[in-house]
Amino acid sequence: MGAGDYYKILKVKRDATDEEVKRAYRSLAMKWHPDKNLEDPLRKEESEAKFKQVAEAYNVLSDPKKRQIYDLYGHYPLNSQRFSKEQGYGIMKEAVVVESSLTCTLLELYKGCKKKLKVSRTVPDEFGVPKSVEEILKIDIKPGWKKGTKITFPGKGNQEPGGAATDLIFVLDERPHDIFKRDGNDLVVIQKILLVEALIGKTFNLTTLDGRDLTIQVTDIVRPGFELMVPNEGMPISKEPGKKGNLRIKFDIMFPSRLSTQQKSDIRRILLSDVDY
Incomplete structure (x- = not known):
């Protein structure tokens, strides 16, 4: 000053x-x-x-x-x-960086996408009087980008008379998906399975995030906490093109709500026979 x-x-x-x-x-x-x-x-x-x-x-x-x-x-x-x-004033910044949230769906972060955003900012006119201007900004979302990723547009923020224009920063946010949950580079999905299927195995179809059908075979006994991992079916890894994380399938075992006396007897006989635990 x-x-x-x-x-x-x-x-x-x-x-x-x-x-x-x-x-x-x-x-x-x-x-x-x-x-x-x-x-x-x-x-x-x-x-x-x-x-x-x-x-x-x-x-x-x-x-x-x-x-x-x-x-x-x-x-x-x-x-x-x-x-x-x-x-009582703390720290004052004359050129404040403006951060705005940019929400994307999980599918948009999986496939990548292009977004156009209309922004309004205040800049001085030829006489230094503040005026509002609008501009369309194009943002190229890369496959695999994560929540918290920042996209910076230098000098696209507000500008005060006699000062430099501030930077405009968009911070990626992720809209929750109905089926899949992201965990780093992995995708996690919950699959319901009957108790009998958990014990003897099951084959089922699973639709991926991008709409493909996978045939999943469960051959192991599904115990509490058991996960089935499908390699290279997770999120793209943005810094390693061509590579993806894993798809992790967790199981929700559905127990019967009631058993007859005969069913209980049959189950007891089967489970207490010569079975290796």
């Missing part, structure tokens, strides 16, 4: 309203705009300095928080960009 009293620079009183500050700034910005003095180098240099000073003053006085800090502590806290805990 430059030196000087911001109120005197904008030629307003200390109790000036926001509208009075804005009107004063517009008038002075038009007066000292560098493009008005292109033919005279000395005059151009003076205009640039004045214009920068005016924009700096407006940047502070148009922001209620910065204005309050300036009224209480002057230039120092704004220059240092921080305040003591005793002052």
